[in-house]
Amino acid sequence: MDTYTYPKSRELFARAAKVIPGGVYGHLGPAEGCFMPIDAYPLFSSRASGPYFWDVDGNRFIDYMCAYGPNVLGYNDPDVDAAVAEQLKDGNCVSFPSPKLVELGELMVDTVDMADWAFFAKNGGDATSFSLMIARAATGRKKVVLTRGGYHGVAPWTQKAGHPGVTPEDVANNLYVEFGDYEALERLFAEQRGQIACFMSTPYHHPVFEDSRLPPDGYWKKVRELCTREGVVLAIDDVRCGFRLDVRGSDAHYGFEADLECFCKALANGWNISAVCGKDWLRDAAGSVMYTGSYWLSAAPIAAAIACISKMREMDVAKVCAGKGRKLTDGLVAASRRHGFDLRVTGEPAMWFMRQSDDPDFVLHQAWVAECVRRGVFFTNHHNLFINAALSDDDIAFTLEVADEAFAQVAKADPREAGRRG
Amino acid sequence: MVDPTTTARVNLFAVLRTLEGLPAVDAEARAIAAGRRETIQFVVGGVGRARLAIGDGTIAFHPGGGPSTITLWFPKPEALNAMFAGTGNPIPLKGLTKIGYLKGPFTKLTDRLSHYLRPSPELLADEGYRKANAELSLHTAFYALSEIGNSDPDGKLNAGRMADGGIHIAVNGGPSLSVVAKGGRLETRKGATPENRARMAFSGVEEAGQLLRGELSSYLAIGTGKLSLGGYTPSIDHMNKILGLVPRYLS
Ligand SMILES: Cc1ncc(COP(=O)(O)O)c(C=O)c1O
Numbered sequence: 001m002d003t004y005t006y007p008k009s010r011e012l013f014a015r016a017a018k019v020i021p022g023g024v025y026g027h028l029g030p031a032e033g034c035f036m037p038i039d040a041y042p043l044f045s046s047r048a049s050g051p052y053f054w055d056v057d058g059n060r061f062i063d064y065m066c067a068y069g070p071n072v073l074g075y076n077d078p079d080v081d082a083a084v085a086e087q088l089k090d091g092n093c094v095s096f097p098s099p100k101l102v103e104l105g106e107l108m109v110d111t112v113d114m115a116d117w118a119f120f121a122k123n124g125g126d127a128t129s130f131s132l133m134i135a136r137a138a139t140g141r142k143k144v145v146l147t148r149g150g151y152h153g154v155a156p157w158t159q160k161a162g163h164p165g166v167t168p169e170d171v172a173n174n175l176y177v178e179f180g181d182y183e184a185l186e187r188l189f190a191e192q193r194g195q196i197a198c199f200m201s202t203p204y205h206h207p208v209f210e211d212s213r214l215p216p217d218g219y220w221k222k223v224r225e226l227c228t229r230e231g232v233v234l235a236i237d238d239v240r241c242g243f244r245l246d247v248r249g250s251d252a253h254y255g256f257e258a259d260l261e262c263f264c265k266a267l268a269n270g271w272n273i274s275a276v277c278g279k280d281w282l283r284d285a286a287g288s289v290m291y292t293g294s295y296w297l298s299a300a301p302i303a304a305a306i307a308c309i310s311k312m313r314e315m316d317v318a319k320v321c322a323g324k325g326r327k328l329t330d331g332l333v334a335a336s337r338r339h340g341f342d343l344r345v346t347g348e349p350a351m352w353f354m355r356q357s358d359d360p361d362f363v364l365h366q367a368w369v370a371e372c373v374r375r376g377v378f379f380t381n382h383h384n385l386f387i388n389a390a391l392s393d394d395d396i397a398f399t400l401e402v403a404d405e406a407f408a409q410v411a412k413a414d415p416r417e418a419g420r421r422g
Numbered sequence: 423m424v425d426p427t428t429t430a431r432v433n434l435f436a437v438l439r440t441l442e443g444l445p446a447v448d449a450e451a452r453a454i455a456a457g458r459r460e461t462i463q464f465v466v467g468g469v470g471r472a473r474l475a476i477g478d479g480t481i482a483f484h485p486g487g488g489p490s491t492i493t494l495w496f497p498k499p500e501a502l503n504a505m506f507a508g509t510g511n512p513i514p515l516k517g518l519t520k521i522g523y524l525k526g527p528f529t530k531l532t533d534r535l536s537h538y539l540r541p542s543p544e545l546l547a548d549e550g551y552r553k554a555n556a557e558l559s560l561h562t563a564f565y566a567l568s569e570i571g572n573s574d575p576d577g578k579l580n581a582g583r584m585a586d587g588g589i590h591i592a593v594n595g596g597p598s599l600s601v602v603a604k605g606g607r608l609e610t611r612k613g614a615t616p617e618n619r620a621r622m623a624f625s626g627v628e629e630a631g632q633l634l635r636g637e638l639s640s641y642l643a644i645g646t647g648k649l650s651l652g653g654y655t656p657s658i659d660h661m662n663k664i665l666g667l668v669p670r671y672l673s
Contacts, residue, residue, distance in 0.1 A: 013645050022641030030645040034655055038647045162579030163663055209656050361619040361654040
């Protein structure tokens with residue numbers, strides 16, 4: 001199999017470096033994205049379709065990052081994009097919202113089990129920050145309990161003390177527990193009784209660098225009861241999992257009901273919109289918080305969300321993605337075993353996390369992922385991966401072929417040995 | 423926010439230590455190192471002690487106290503910082519007859535170090551200077567990093583997040599250092615160590631110098647392959663946050 005090179009990506013990066021901080025910043029960039037070694041990776045895409053993107057050098061990749069989640073139906077989904085094209089004929093960002101806003105609100109309330117109302121914004125971080133403000137407005141309390149290693153965006157309160165631009169005051173109201181440790185949460189609630197406005201958590205734990213952790217048996221039921229008892233708003237950050245695990249919301253998937261639920265990524269198949277859904281008792285609090293933005297009620301992304309949700313419901317996208325995810329990850333594990341390695345897969349199949357066993361410093365995993373990328377399968381090293389509904393059996397077969405060859409390549413000279421020599 | 427104790431620790435355990443590398447790049451420093459042997463002990467209230475042995479062809483830095491021919495006392499961290507800033511003088515406790523050595527050869531050495539650590543566009547036009555600046559800055563910055571990680575409030579937060587193990591900082595065709603974390607405390611060592619779990623490799627001395635002088639951002643360096651990372655990446659992320667604090671203490 002030929003391996004890729006990226007001269008045009010490098011050229012563009014050199015241009016970007018002159019005018020854009022970091023060249024490509026954030027999670028799409030080489031630093032945050034952990035592109036190691038960098039020469040295995042493209043840096044810019046030229047187009048995308050279905051499960052693929054093509055880089056600026058014309059190399060095709062099966063994209064298992066799915067734009068870090070938004071691509072759930074396949075890039076350029078014809079139904080979603082047609083709804084957008086249709087809406088654009090009528091207008092997009094106008095002084096008044098379009099009737100589509102109401103239509104989407106009704107559709108969300110009908111689709112998401114816990115939802116009595118829906119509110120729309122742009123990014124996942126808008127939804128998590130708004131949820132925290134709603135909880136504070138409703139309870140008159142300040143503090144928020146978060147899980148260690150959880151990600152809720154980039155607003156100062158979501159960041160870490162001691163990081164650039166973050167003051168101790170920004171995070172002074174944050175308390176942390178381990179995901180899944182009910183007893184610790186109960187203790188913390190008792191210690192801080194009357195202080196905690198909100199417990200915010202992802203439905204299952206999907207940190208970077210570490211194995212994903214599913215909720216222990218009975219965990220969410222107990223947490224739900226505890227929050228109700230203590231008057232704490234239970235906010236589920238479903239930005240990453242939302243719709244991929246269950247169109248009814250990931251709380252429904254795990255058999256409980258959140259007070260607030262944040263959606264973004266898969267909501268509109270890549271069109272820019274996020275949402276907070278809530279229970280009736282938080283409706284007034286939500287209305288009382290001043291929260292809005294220039295593009296939040298733009299009609300085109302709203303049209304996209306309506307088309308995307310309708311299609312996800314129709315095809316039962318969560319079931320489709322889970323099935324494909326299981327097939328793929330079973331094959332990847334088998335490929336690793338054939339070469340004497342032990343790929344470890346955790347999390348939900350539609351958005352699994354993987355690493356190699358006996359590889360505490362990740363050198364083997366980074367080498368294997370790089371060999372996959374060079375052959376047209378885009379994985380990242382330390383973030384969970386994503387499945388989209390456009391992924392075909394042939395794509396999975398091709399991926400497994402690449403994975404096999406990549407394992408064969410790294411088996412030739414186990415990079416862990418070089419690492420041990422220093 | 424720059425705290426005086428951390429500044430003093432950086433001055434004592436990072437900047438002063440960098441004098442070790444000076445004879446290799448500077449003729450005047452070589453001449454002084456070739457001269458008579460003197461061991462200067464620095465005693466800094468609230469910070470600790472260190473000794474600098476100059477002579478017999480080398481300059482050697484020894485953390486901690488011990489025999490000396492000259493002992494300088496700084497009642498508090500600010501006093502040491504004032505000497506480094508050129509706004510204060512040390513109080514000699516021992517070696518009162520050797521004030522001449524302090525004012526002469528020792529001051530010359532610190533001046534030569536400042537020369538290499540404080541570049542100007544004119545100086546940087548010279549290739550030899552660029553290389554010396556890069557190597558000495560690398561040494562100062564990564565020793566300073568451990569002091570900042572152990573003492574500065576933000577530094578401690580980030581050091582506390584680093585898993586046990588080391589990060590190898592390597593320069594292709596140049597020096598290498600390791601930053602080793604244990605129980606949230608950092609120690610910089612010369613060369614590679616068996617504890618290393620991650621690596622940060624510069625493609626050359628020139629690229630390391632560009633990054634340390636702030637001519638090249640670390641993000642750009644990573645994107646262009648001038649700085650390559652690998653292995654246990656979370657520790658590198660945390661360490662880079664501390665590296666970001668270094669210019670505050672060295673400027
Ligand atoms: C769980 C979770 N919450 C919040 C966010 C922030 O979303 P955004 O980047 O759209 O602001 C993300 C993004 O990755 C996420 O995964």
